[in-house]
Amino acid sequence: MKRQKVVIVGAGNVGATAAYFIAKENIADVLLLDVVEGLPQSKGLDFSHTGSFHGYDIHIRGTNDFKEIKDADIIVHTAGIARKPGMDRMDLLKINVGIVTDVSHAIRQYAPNALVVVVANPLDIIALACLQETGFPSSRVFGMAGVLDSTRLRYFIAEELNVLPDDVFSMVLGGHGDTMVPLPRYTTVAGIPLTELLSDKKIKELSLRTQKGGAEIVNYLKTGSAYYAPAASTAKMVITLLHGQRTIIPVSVFLNGEYGQKGIFLGLPVILGPKGIEKTIELSLNKEELSALQHSAEEVQKGIEELKILRSSSI
């Protein structure tokens, strides 16, 4: 039986930590790919040295060579830069779209059957660029955002109620940014609706903290951003795929009319299975929830306009 292969593009903190979580499952070889010479090799080798403690049967390696993604079953795209002082959104977008374009072409050439999990930011835009540049069906290109946003909300709720985070489930939809839409009506603790356990005021407070969850970490770190929870959320999706399981989770998914949206990526509940996105689940959202989702979609749409401007100016 052939062992599965996961390629993680970008050997920074998110990529390397995701590699750690995935390798720990001991079911798929992990290849770290980065353009910085020596970086992915060093991380791959460093991880391999822990094999005697972790009992790895799998291989973890690093490479700078795009050809090595050949026959990957799953590709995780984390490569991109963070916004630096003096840089505007378009500068950032230009660099990260450039990176995902190169990576997507390599994926199309060397791993035409892979599933692609997009993690790099701005997530919903990079996912769209990846979909367009690989030319893959939209079931095979999707973004990691909702899992991270909902795991943050789950943690905040668990902390508030003093219960294990495992027992809290939640749905956070929309774009991956300040306009994300936490859904208290779709949040439960061991099945009990959250709205029966916490006051509206407290729920609003925790929802707001979730929306600013990434920024809260950046404010602490000052020169970096979160990577443990983003990597864990990425790994959760990859591990589900590796095990051939089907799960209902919020994922940034390309829409073709669902929720009245077309041609954009937006975080929504889906059935994720061995072949990628099997179905987008349409929830019975109320007016307020729908309008928050609409607002979030408009924000994503603004990013898409920027992407269009960028592309037309580079021709």
Next chain:
Amino acid sequence: MKSSHPISYNFIMKTVGIIGARNIGASIAFFLAEQRITKTILYDSSDGIAQGKSLDLMEAAPIRHFDTMVSNTQSLDTLLKTDIICIALEAPSATPASEFTTLLPQLKELAQFLKHYTGIVLIASRANEACTTVFSKLSDLNSDHVIGVGTLVDSMRIKNNIAQELGIVAEDVQAPVFGMQGSNAIIFPSYISVSGIPLPELISASKIQNIIKEVQEMNNNLLMLSKDRGVYYAQAAAAVEIIEAIIYNENRVLCSCTVGNFHIPDIALSTTQVINAKGIHTKMQSTLEHKKLSDIENTANQIRTIIGTVS
């Protein structure tokens, strides 16, 4: 198999005593050994059973990589120093009432014997709410320290059936079950959710009703299939879930029963409870009690009927 739990190196391994080494008790010892999280001591009033099962399990250890001990004792006194005692007495029979009647004399003796026990007692026998009620009352232990696995097993079953219906992993499903195990279990469709999504948005009302009915009848059907030799894997797995919550001090929200739930002082009824190293940490009954108190009252009466006049 390696345990998925992170065990720190200064972790002092807890000891679990299991009273009753037949199918439920031995399966609990088996699951605990595979998880490598406790030292386990098996006891059975019939000579040879605890010795045979613990030896059989330990002989699997070199292949299954247990580094924990499953031992046995023929003296109940040995169990007084444990952290958790799990009562897994069993007498498979067609009805909870007849099973309870058979177990009652042993249950009474144990309640007397464990009157001053300082650990947590977990009841894993069938007729669970009745057994937990009687043991709690007669032992006079703090009710937060006497926990019955209760409807956790029904909750597991409903998760499994819904996961199969939707073709997804069972861990996505949350399904609290209230009252008592088995055919009278109280299940509200609106409290079942999949990754936070209320089940009625995913499956039709009639299909949900079918699944609920199937789960309520599951125990009877399995008993029939086993020719009344007993069903025990799910019951044992539920007990291990609670033991883990205690050992790791997890604050897990799990269905289980203790005396005093729903403000009914004389009966152990199942509901969602937060469980940690101290036993029951808090109840999490939400607004249920206002909604369906009559169902709960009926269930309490059914348990009273099973128990009869025990003193």
